[in-house]
Amino acid sequence: xxxxxxxxxxxxxxxxxxxxxxxxxxxxxxxxxxxxxxxxxxxxxxxxxxxxxxxxxxxxxxxxxxxxxxxx
Numbered sequence: 001x002x003x004x005x006x007x008x009x010x011x012x013x014x015x016x017x018x019x020x021x022x023x024x025x026x027x028x029x030x031x032x033x034x035x036x037x038x039x040x041x042x043x044x045x046x047x048x049x050x051x052x053x054x055x056x057x058x059x060x061x062x063x064x065x066x067x068x069x070x071x072x
Contacts, residue, residue, distance in 0.1 A: 002031045009035050013042055029062050 001022060009018065018035070020028050036049045053059050 001027055002034055005031050005035055006038060009038060010042075013039075029058075029065070033066075 005020060012018070020032055020035075022028050022031075032051065039049065040046055051062065053062070
């Protein structure tokens with residue numbers, strides 16, 4: 001999934017809003033994080049990325065992952 005999403009991202013790099021749609025458990029969050037790193041790599045002026053989730057549990061889950069990866 002990541003390679004397809006990365007290709008689409010690079011084709012539409014000038015857009016301001018991206019969304020990722022896939023079934024539960026398919027790796028959307030990990031793909032989104034990796035695509036974010038790609039965006040920061042491609043656009044040195046980029047300062048912020050917002051993640052929008054439909055449920056608070058997903059926010060907490062992904063915050064825990066980011067904290068484990070980057071520290072508090």
